[in-house]
Amino acid sequence: MAKIVVDVMLKPEILDPQGVAVSAALPRLGFTFAKSVRQGKRFEIEVDGEPTPAQLAEVEKATEKLLANPVIETFTVRVEK
Amino acid sequence: MALDTVAIAKANPDTTQPFAELGLKGDEYSRIKEILGRRPTSSELAMYSVMWSEHCSYKSSKVHLKQFGEKAVKTDALLVGIGENAGVVDVGQGYAVTFKIESHNHPSFIEPYQGAATGIGGIVRDILTMGARPIAVMDPLRFGPADAADTRRVLPGIIAGVGGYGNCLGLPNIGGEVVFDETYIGNPLVNALCVGVMKHSDIKLAKAAGAGNLVVLYGAKTGGDGIGGVSVLASETFDATGPAKRPAVQVGDPFVEKVLIECSLEIFAEDLVVGIQDLGGAGLSCATSELASGGSGGMKVELDRVPLRDATLSPEEILMSESQERMCAIVEPKHIARFLEICKKWDVTVTVIGEVTDGERLEITWHGELIVDVPPRTVAHEGPVYIRPLAKPEYVDRVNAEKVNVPRPETAAQIKETVLKLAATPNLADKSWVTSQYDRYVQGNTIQSQPDDSGMVRIDEKTNLGVAIATDANANWSYLNPYEGAKLALAEAARNIATAGAKPLAVTNCLNFGSPEDPGVMWQFAESVRGLADGCLEMGLPVTGGNVSFYNQTGAVAILPTPVIGVLGVIDDVRTRTPMSFDRAGLELYLLGDTEDHLAGSEWAYMHGQRGGKAPIADLQREMRLINLLVEGRTSEIFTAAHDLSQGGLSATLTEMVLRHSVGAIVDIENPGTVLISESPGRVVVAVDPSKVGALLAVASKEKITVTKIGVTGGSSLVINGADIPLTELRKAHTETFIKLFG
Numbered sequence: 083m084a085k086i087v088v089d090v091m092l093k094p095e096i097l098d099p100q101g102v103a104v105s106a107a108l109p110r111l112g113f114t115f116a117k118s119v120r121q122g123k124r125f126e127i128e129v130d131g132e133p134t135p136a137q138l139a140e141v142e143k144a145t146e147k148l149l150a151n152p153v154i155e156t157f158t159v160r161v162e163k
Numbered sequence: 164m165a166l167d168t169v170a171i172a173k174a175n176p177d178t179t180q181p182f183a184e185l186g187l188k189g190d191e192y193s194r195i196k197e198i199l200g201r202r203p204t205s206s207e208l209a210m211y212s213v214m215w216s217e218h219c220s221y222k223s224s225k226v227h228l229k230q231f232g233e234k235a236v237k238t239d240a241l242l243v244g245i246g247e248n249a250g251v252v253d254v255g256q257g258y259a260v261t262f263k264i265e266s267h268n269h270p271s272f273i274e275p276y277q278g279a280a281t282g283i284g285g286i287v288r289d290i291l292t293m294g295a296r297p298i299a300v301m302d303p304l305r306f307g308p309a310d311a312a313d314t315r316r317v318l319p320g321i322i323a324g325v326g327g328y329g330n331c332l333g334l335p336n337i338g339g340e341v342v343f344d345e346t347y348i349g350n351p352l353v354n355a356l357c358v359g360v361m362k363h364s365d366i367k368l369a370k371a372a373g374a375g376n377l378v379v380l381y382g383a384k385t386g387g388d389g390i391g392g393v394s395v396l397a398s399e400t401f402d403a404t405g406p407a408k409r410p411a412v413q414v415g416d417p418f419v420e421k422v423l424i425e426c427s428l429e430i431f432a433e434d435l436v437v438g439i440q441d442l443g444g445a446g447l448s449c450a451t452s453e454l455a456s457g458g459s460g461g462m463k464v465e466l467d468r469v470p471l472r473d474a475t476l477s478p479e480e481i482l483m484s485e486s487q488e489r490m491c492a493i494v495e496p497k498h499i500a501r502f503l504e505i506c507k508k509w510d511v512t513v514t515v516i517g518e519v520t521d522g523e524r525l526e527i528t529w530h531g532e533l534i535v536d537v538p539p540r541t542v543a544h545e546g547p548v549y550i551r552p553l554a555k556p557e558y559v560d561r562v563n564a565e566k567v568n569v570p571r572p573e574t575a576a577q578i579k580e581t582v583l584k585l586a587a588t589p590n591l592a593d594k595s596w597v598t599s600q601y602d603r604y605v606q607g608n609t610i611q612s613q614p615d616d617s618g619m620v621r622i623d624e625k626t627n628l629g630v631a632i633a634t635d636a637n638a639n640w641s642y643l644n645p646y647e648g649a650k651l652a653l654a655e656a657a658r659n660i661a662t663a664g665a666k667p668l669a670v671t672n673c674l675n676f677g678s679p680e681d682p683g684v685m686w687q688f689a690e691s692v693r694g695l696a697d698g699c700l701e702m703g704l705p706v707t708g709g710n711v712s713f714y715n716q717t718g719a720v721a722i723l724p725t726p727v728i729g730v731l732g733v734i735d736d737v738r739t740r741t742p743m744s745f746d747r748a749g750l751e752l753y754l755l756g757d758t759e760d761h762l763a764g765s766e767w768a769y770m771h772g773q774r775g776g777k778a779p780i781a782d783l784q785r786e787m788r789l790i791n792l793l794v795e796g797r798t799s800e801i802f803t804a805a806h807d808l809s810q811g812g813l814s815a816t817l818t819e820m821v822l823r824h825s826v827g828a829i830v831d832i833e834n835p836g837t838v839l840i841s842e843s844p845g846r847v848v849v850a851v852d853p854s855k856v857g858a859l860l861a862v863a864s865k866e867k868i869t870v871t872k873i874g875v876t877g878g879s880s881l882v883i884n885g886a887d888i889p890l891t892e893l894r895k896a897h898t899e900t901f902i903k904l905f906g
């Protein structure tokens with residue numbers, strides 16, 4: 083059994099209100115390391131056996147349609163062992 | 164990209180510039196060179212290109228829109244007229260109200276949720292900019308066919324966006340429209356209206372007067388949102404075969420806007436600003452040039468001081484960015500400390516970016532280098548003006564000559580079938596699926612909202628003074644006759660205010676059309692504006708402002724001409740309003756107004772695939788007498804209920820009335836084949852207690868309005884000429900359409 087991971091992030095030019103809120107909250111809690119924070123989402127998809135290139139292409143298509151909004155988000159699809 | 168400065172522009176006059184890619188025509192580019200006496204820098208080119216776009220400059224519509232000023236009625240009620248961010252109207256008791264409607268059509272097609280959300284955000288900031296506290300929003304929406312795949316994509320996102328942004332701001336959504344038609348597929352219309360209230364003395368204007376005063380930018384940081392959005396998004400038709408110009412969509416943050424509203428209102432209350440402007444389409448280009456030309460003209464801005472979300476932005480991009488939730492204020496130096504203090508309290512980013520000068524030029528520098536040096540009026544107000552060719556399209560005479568041929572409900576079975584079909588058709592079906600996603604009652608001042616004829620909010624909790632607003636457009640009639648269509652939409656919106664007993668006071672509009680480069684579309688536009696201006700003059704209502712949205716078309720197919728008209732009215736005591744429906748048996752039902760065989764452009768004809776025939780001719784004198792009757796009926800407490808007749812005619816009106824409080828009615832009408840389905844304008848159904856019938860007849864006779872008794876209230880069915888339609892069955896038909904379509 084393998085795991086396909088899809089990471090979705092807002093495009094860099096798009097405002098990320100959640101990231102802004104997190105980066106404002108960090109220093110209030112005493113954490114001063116962050117210059118900026120952007121928040122995304124991660125999908126873990128379990129499949130039987132080793133994913134084939136065709137399967138990964140299917141996942142890409144599904145991501146464009148459902149998991150991500152390609153107008154404002156970018157994504158990557160990878161296999162996690 | 165290397166920095167292009169004024170010095171470089173002077174030294175290298177022949178550098179090739181991408182003016183065409185930025186949407187400027189060759190002669191427009193030449194004119195910029197003539198104004199400046201040299202080629203523009205790339206930053207100047209960016210500013211001119213966005214400010215001279217159709218969306219910002221109104222270059223195709225200006226010559227027609229001036230009728231709103233020329234034909235204007237003299238009225239003391241108008242405190243601020245066309246030209247400012249929004250018009251302001253006196254509603255009495257020291258209160259002024261400002262309202263405006265704008266389109267966000269193209270962005271909402273690309274990214275439905277964010278497009279609709281930022282549409283609400285933009286119009287709310289326009290109202291705030293006038294110095295008013297925003298108190299309610301409305302949104303007239305139009306989509307392709309309800310069962311079309313693209314409608315399923317855009318509708319849920321747009322509804323959620325309107326609701327998401329408005330709900331977070333804590334603004335009630337008090338009405339609007341949801342209309343479906345084939346021509347809106349690929350080009351939904353998202354119009355957003357906001358109304359705000361203030362005291363007379365609080366009015367703020369967009370001007371930068373007084374040399375030495377500071378230019379202050381506050382609110383969200385500037386990012387790469389919607390760069391070129393104004394010129395690319397709003398002014399060019401989508402073309403699937405053209406180069407991929409996927410524009411950066413603006414993403415809003417309603418919580419930042421909420422804080423910005425409260426922060427701004429506190430600043431206004433302490434009278435700390437000389438002038439103020441929100442940053443919407445064309446961002447800083449628009450705000451700086453409009454503020455400067457609203458004053459003496461001189462302004463210096465240090466663009467590198469603008470706080471950025473993305474440090475890699477070039478000066479051109481900063482000038483064009485449409486990042487949301489930003490405002491620009493002109494502040495006297497003696498007030499700046501307090502201004503900064505208030506911003507700090509609300510945790511709002513604030514930066515002094517420049518100052519007003521006693522010169523006449525807008526000068527913008529980037530790390531000390533002069534990159535913009537222009538007369539601001541040439542950017543903001545003296546853009547190109549086009550007298551576009553217009554020609555009556557060939558379709559008009561052809562469709563006007565068509566006869567409407569639809570089934571006529573004569574027998575009891577036919578009547579029942581017709582009423583149920585009309586109740587269920589998407590354009591007339593219950594819209595709760597939509598409006599239940601909006602907060603309609605937040606702030607506790609909402610008196611009326613969907614499904615009432617108009618939205619009504621209380622603006623003074625002690626005196627119960629209130630305002631009512633309705634928006635209407637009948638694109639089917641505008642298609643058949645744009646001149647009458649605009650007048651009829653105006654009449655309908657005014658009537659929708661008056662059914663509650665409010666007195667119409669002022670008009671705003673959002674004119675949605677196809678490409679102005681098509682002479683047929685331009686004719687529809689010109690006729691609509693002429694109709695609206697004539698109508699407003701005749702009804703004595705000033706136009707306080709509005710918005711034009713062109714290029715609403717998919718390929719060569721333009722949308723139906725859709726002039727959305729908003730009318731605002733005032734009511735001295737909201738507790739005395741006339742409700743839209745009755746909640747008890749034993750009342751008499753009367754139809755006010757005359758019914759003719761007006762089926763052209765009707766919902767029933769549309770349902771039978773018929774678009775032809777002649778639109779009704781608006782009789783605004785009669786409409787005004789009907790309004791008088793409705794207002795007097797309210798103040799003399801004659802009516803128990805009053806409800807407008809429009810799309811779907813008497814059938815739709817009775818359906819909505821009986822379902823509202825689940826009290827049925829027994830109705831008998833002559834000639835049901837016409838009277839049940841006709842959409843003759845200027846009609847209202849009223850419910851009156853038998854003891855008030857004499858008073859009704861007396862007022863109606865004074866105002867010369869036809870009164871026809873059509874039935875009585877009571878029972879658990881709507882019975883029309885013996886056709887018994889149980890309310891449970893009617894309700895099922897009316898309410899399940901949207902649930903079936905959109906889940």
